[in-house]
Amino acid sequence: MIPRIYIPGDSGALALGADKVAKAIxxxxxxxxxxxxxxxxxxxGAYFLEPMVEVAxxxxxxxxxxxxxxxxxxxxxxxxxxxxxHKRWLGDPAKIPFLARQTRLTFARCGVIDPFSLDAYERLxxxxxxxxxxxxxxxxxxxxxxxxxxxxxxxxxxxxxxxxKTVLDTPADRKYIVCNADEGDSGTFADRMIMExxxxxxxxxxxxxxxxxxxxxxxxxxxxxxxxxxxxxNKAAAIARKAGVLGASVxxxxxxxxxxxxxxxxxxxxxxxxSLLDSLEGKRxxxxxxxxxxxxxxxxxxxxxxxxxxxxxxxxxxxxxxxxFYQNFGLGRSRGTIPIQIAGNVRYGGLFEAAxxxxxxxxxxxxxxxxRSGRPVKAVQVGGPLGxxxxxxxxxxxxxxxxxAARDGLIGHAGIVVFDDTADMLKQARFAMEFCAIESxxxxxPCRIGSQRGVEVLDRLARNIxxxxxxxxxxxxxxxxxxxxxxxLGGFTPYPVMSALTHFPEDFKPAPVAEAAE
Amino acid sequence: xxxxxxxxxxxxxxxxxxxQMQGLEGPLLPILHGVQEEFGYVPKEAxxxxxxxxxxxRAEVHGVVSFYHxxxxxxxGRHVLKLCQAExxxxxxxxxxxxxxxKLLGIDFHETTHDGSVTLEPVYCLGLCACSPAALLDGxxxxxxDDVKIxxxxxxxxx
Numbered sequence: 001m002i003p004r005i006y007i008p009g010d011s012g013a014l015a016l017g018a019d020k021v022a023k024a025i026x027x028x029x030x031x032x033x034x035x036x037x038x039x040x041x042x043x044x045g046a047y048f049l050e051p052m053v054e055v056a057x058x059x060x061x062x063x064x065x066x067x068x069x070x071x072x073x074x075x076x077x078x079x080x081x082x083x084x085x086h087k088r089w090l091g092d093p094a095k096i097p098f099l100a101r102q103t104r105l106t107f108a109r110c111g112v113i114d115p116f117s118l119d120a121y122e123r124l125x126x127x128x129x130x131x132x133x134x135x136x137x138x139x140x141x142x143x144x145x146x147x148x149x150x151x152x153x154x155x156x157x158x159x160x161x162x163x164x165k166t167v168l169d170t171p172a173d174r175k176y177i178v179c180n181a182d183e184g185d186s187g188t189f190a191d192r193m194i195m196e197x198x199x200x201x202x203x204x205x206x207x208x209x210x211x212x213x214x215x216x217x218x219x220x221x222x223x224x225x226x227x228x229x230x231x232x233x234n235k236a237a238a239i240a241r242k243a244g245v246l247g248a249s250v251x252x253x254x255x256x257x258x259x260x261x262x263x264x265x266x267x268x269x270x271x272x273x274x275s276l277l278d279s280l281e282g283k284r285x286x287x288x289x290x291x292x293x294x295x296x297x298x299x300x301x302x303x304x305x306x307x308x309x310x311x312x313x314x315x316x317x318x319x320x321x322x323x324x325f326y327q328n329f330g331l332g333r334s335r336g337t338i339p340i341q342i343a344g345n346v347r348y349g350g351l352f353e354a355a356x357x358x359x360x361x362x363x364x365x366x367x368x369x370x371x372r373s374g375r376p377v378k379a380v381q382v383g384g385p386l387g388x389x390x391x392x393x394x395x396x397x398x399x400x401x402x403x404x405a406a407r408d409g410l411i412g413h414a415g416i417v418v419f420d421d422t423a424d425m426l427k428q429a430r431f432a433m434e435f436c437a438i439e440s441x442x443x444x445x446p447c448r449i450g451s452q453r454g455v456e457v458l459d460r461l462a463r464n465i466x467x468x469x470x471x472x473x474x475x476x477x478x479x480x481x482x483x484x485x486x487x488x489l490g491g492f493t494p495y496p497v498m499s500a501l502t503h504f505p506e507d508f509k510p511a512p513v514a515e516a517a518e
Numbered sequence: 519x520x521x522x523x524x525x526x527x528x529x530x531x532x533x534x535x536x537x538q539m540q541g542l543e544g545p546l547l548p549i550l551h552g553v554q555e556e557f558g559y560v561p562k563e564a565x566x567x568x569x570x571x572x573x574x575x576r577a578e579v580h581g582v583v584s585f586y587h588x589x590x591x592x593x594x595g596r597h598v599l600k601l602c603q604a605e606x607x608x609x610x611x612x613x614x615x616x617x618x619x620x621k622l623l624g625i626d627f628h629e630t631t632h633d634g635s636v637t638l639e640p641v642y643c644l645g646l647c648a649c650s651p652a653a654l655l656d657g658x659x660x661x662x663x664d665d666v667k668i669x670x671x672x673x674x675x676x677x
Binding site: 014034047050081183185188191195217224225229263266279280284285286300342350372384405420423431439441491 | 543572600605609641642646649650
């Protein structure tokens, strides 16, 4: 058998030099006259080990990482094609502590298989959920998803099954499934990883959603900052179409479903569902007032399921293994698993899929290993640019939608950004306002004007101009934005601002400036 | 600076892009992406052609173009460097990285060097947050930016 070498083609691995490693391995193979098959897999998500190269041996996979092009010659010299020891040797990848501690349901195949091999996908349980769905009544599929307890992984946490039921129950000549892949939150990359590493699972989830609700057309709206994910989804959709997974007869059934990939154009607000729909229609990505709900009047005025990538990618395993299996994981009303993305100034950064319920401290300190800089952790921002900054004092908060809400935070798309003690929280609060000002769609006043005024007030505070007055003003402004904005952009910007102010008041008292002698 | 094509040529090339995409549902964004790919920016001469074809007013098309950060009014440099400035990269010193690159290239964000070699743009998240600070150079990701990698980027865009 020809040896198989797995080198990730995931953007994160590419950013760390995976292509250069692949090139070095290719030329070393050629120079030595050794035959081997190079497979470009996705990433398993342990980015501190990327580029992580794996070889398939008689006894299973053996991983090496992080591999640099300069390591390649010595890897061959020590016989890595048969899994021999080397200073980069990591052993069985499934036993690497960061990976072994996870519960991989949605990401079971990500980083393991060739993302564009439908055979490899099927060998590891792929298409089982869709096959089952083609034999079920739409209402039964919806019930299965509802009973699994799956909630929208984009951030809002709305029960996915309820959304689907509304679309199923709304009669129309045409319905749509829209996948929100406008993953704009800093600290998040789960959508990108699944699209690059296991694109068929998203296609399968969307096809199941189509059958369940009576929709025949799906759109995947991917942000333009993800060129590799766009290419991967286009390629996978073409393969799925050719294999009859998509098209006029899904897996030979009477159901039709097809997918089109669309690319965003750099507007963060288009991650908001109604703004995304307007953008897909070819308009300015302005937020719509609700009602009507997208489930009643969505894309082109038709009933539309709009779900995040991870929500849809979690559906195949629910259909395959049953609602009870999925529901069994988790805590309280947060059921199943959540791909936590550990990012920023952190030692062991990456994607960690686990059942809900780990504490923030466990995630940051134990799994993440503290800061990359080696300095103490000062704050972690959970849930992207609209998420709250948590101090160490709140590290006992369990990762669960309700527990975070109870502490004036949100888990959002489950990204965690770690900051060390050099972070200036006044600067971070100002950035939150500035970001809102840059990205506001401009439709509602609290967001459009409030964010501008917020930047100015915080600038005055930084210059120590009537600080007490500025603090009262920013608090009042945040209140107005929170309750008066049309969507989460203006409505949630107060979370990072107020949490920074509440938990790190010392940063909002500027150092006394010496009076200039005139 | 690259020479800008004549307006009749822009109209012809835009019309052929429209023709390929007009059948799509909601074709305006794909058309604008196609136009920017063709010219490196969205020339104002292309807007009336698009408006006519899609039965929209010029104001509506202008409104869409100006709403999205991606669409450029002027041609970009031969290289486009997008530097992440979002929170995860901030936690790893993206401010300093931006300052260094601006100084080395002699331009600010949204500017192109005089020799037309590179355009520098801020971007808010590239999904490379576990290897911050990050950038995208002509669509290719670069992570854990440090002085060595900054030097490599500058050398690459200058050649």
